[in-house]
Amino acid sequence: MKTLEITIDHLTKEGVGVTRIEKKPMYIMYAIENEKILANVEFVGKRNIFGSVNKVLTPSNYRCNPKCNVYYQCGGCHLQHMTYEGQLQFKTNVVKKLYKEAGFENIKVNKCIGQDVPYFYRNKIQSPVKRSGKNIIAGFYKEDSHEIIPFDKCYVQDELSNKIIKAVVVAMKENKIEPYNEDLETGIVRHILIRRASKETMLVLVTKVNSFAGRNNFVKSIRNKVKEITTIVQNINPRHTNVILGEKENILYGKGFIVDTLCNINFKISPKSFYQINKEQCEKLYNKAIELATLNKDDIVLDAYCGIGTIGMIASKKAKLVYGVEIINDAIKDARINAKNNNINNAYFYCADAKDFMRKYDGEAMSVVFVDPPRKGCSEQFLNSLAHFKPKKIVYISCNPETQVRDIKYLMAKGYTFNEVHPFDMFPQTFHVETVVLLNKKND
Numbered sequence: 395m396k397t398l399e400i401t402i403d404h405l406t407k408e409g410v411g412v413t414r415i416e417k418k419p420m421y422i423m424y425a426i427e428n429e430k431i432l433a434n435v436e437f438v439g440k441r442n443i444f445g446s447v448n449k450v451l452t453p454s455n456y457r458c459n460p461k462c463n464v465y466y467q468c469g470g471c472h473l474q475h476m477t478y479e480g481q482l483q484f485k486t487n488v489v490k491k492l493y494k495e496a497g498f499e500n501i502k503v504n505k506c507i508g509q510d511v512p513y514f515y516r517n518k519i520q521s522p523v524k525r526s527g528k529n530i531i532a533g534f535y536k537e538d539s540h541e542i543i544p545f546d547k548c549y550v551q552d553e554l555s556n557k558i559i560k561a562v563v564v565a566m567k568e569n570k571i572e573p574y575n576e577d578l579e580t581g582i583v584r585h586i587l588i589r590r591a592s593k594e595t596m597l598v599l600v601t602k603v604n605s606f607a608g609r610n611n612f613v614k615s616i617r618n619k620v621k622e623i624t625t626i627v628q629n630i631n632p633r634h635t636n637v638i639l640g641e642k643e644n645i646l647y648g649k650g651f652i653v654d655t656l657c658n659i660n661f662k663i664s665p666k667s668f669y670q671i672n673k674e675q676c677e678k679l680y681n682k683a684i685e686l687a688t689l690n691k692d693d694i695v696l697d698a699y700c701g702i703g704t705i706g707m708i709a710s711k712k713a714k715l716v717y718g719v720e721i722i723n724d725a726i727k728d729a730r731i732n733a734k735n736n737n738i739n740n741a742y743f744y745c746a747d748a749k750d751f752m753r754k755y756d757g758e759a760m761s762v763v764f765v766d767p768p769r770k771g772c773s774e775q776f777l778n779s780l781a782h783f784k785p786k787k788i789v790y791i792s793c794n795p796e797t798q799v800r801d802i803k804y805l806m807a808k809g810y811t812f813n814e815v816h817p818f819d820m821f822p823q824t825f826h827v828e829t830v831v832l833l834n835k836k837n838d
């Protein structure tokens with residue numbers, strides 16, 4: 395294979411090293427900015443060249459050894475070959491570049507806020523299960539494939555989850571419960587899903603069929619192996635699909651949900667509700683969002699894309715009234731129960747598409763709006779109606795700064811301004827970055 399000595403010019407927003415070879419960009423995974431490396435030339439296309447690291451000749455100060463022994467095969471993490479300081483610097487630069495390219499030259503991009511211990515943070519784990527010869531394996535799908543990479547210990551998911559996955563696999567063997575085979579559509583267990591709260595742990599067994607022989611003994615042997623599990627739910631997904639969860643659920647043990655405390659409020663979490671993955675970082679992010687909103691007792695707040703109502707409920711302590719809107723019905727049911735359980739009686743939650751809610755909204759005028767949309771950002775219709783209500787502040791939380799920049803441009807055209815971006819590292823070891831921006835309404 396042909397090799398080339400090259401110096402990495404910059405990283406893509408996915409953390410891939412880039413250099414230029416005869417006017418074509420060459421992409422090299424696991425290489426770091428400014429490093430001199432010997433690269434293997436893997437593929438030469440019309441427009442791009444793809445390579446891999448053969449040898450690092452002059453390592454970056456940010457280079458380190460990944461902790462995980464399947465890091466280079468799994469694809470779940472992207473930055474374990476960089477020190478944590480290097481990762482934070484990289485994320486800060488990604489956001490800076492995006493805002494600069496969008497023409498926001500004078501905007502201050504703060505340094506990305508990191509986690510004290512950037513490992514074992516994931517409180518939700520989804521692991522596919524498969525037969526491999528005589529063995530049953532559970533792990534993660536290799537990126538863009540259906541090949542499962544088993545692991546001994548995953549450094550981003552919480553340690554008890556590592557133990558539960560192993561216990562479920564052993565219990566399957568002991569009770570002769572067959573994993574699902576997606577080609578033949580036979581077998582029982584498709585996925586193991588674990589959700590953890592500070593004091594409670596939920597195991598969701600995703601199965602192809604509702605009833606199967608040995609189910610009770612299977613559940614008993616899992617419970618015997620891991621005493622910390624507080625509830626076990628069976629989710630039935632009979633369809634031939636990549637979607638993990640099905641509609642129907644049976645509670646096999648315990649109450650069927652867990653309760654977690656976030657910013658001093660208790661939240662009920664069902665198998666299907668959205669809940670932030672990294673609690674420690676989430677509290678920092680929410681505190682910043684609430685601080686930026688500078689709420690007072692006259693404020694009428696909208697929490698758009700509210701999930702189980704987390705931000706809205708935290709805001710309700712300082713505001714007059716809060717409305718929350720979210721498209722998933724189960725999450726809204728949880729939000730209403732959460733409000734009641736926490737004695738919050740100034741927050742109301744609605745299940746609707748955010749854009750439809752805005753069209754029908756006839757409450758009092760909103761003064762502060764939190765938006766926290768999924769990766770695709772807000773729809774134009776939603777932003778249009780939002781601008782119509784002219785809230786004095788919009789706090790925009792985003793898990794995809796690219797769509798955030800697009801939406802902010804739209805809101806600026808409708809009379810909003812902003813000065814600063816606050817990046818947060820919610821997913822250490824991966825390239826993802828979350829950002830919070832306060833937009834103020836200009837005086838008409």
Ligand code: SAH
Pocket residue numbers: 668669670698699700701702703704705719720721722725746747748749766767768
């Ligand atoms: N603010 C919450 C959830 C943020 S995730 C939290 O911090 O926990 C984004 C949420 O938007 C998800 O719960 C998703 O179900 C919801 N969502 C996606 N599209 C939507 C739409 N068109 N209208 C309303 N909610 C939507």
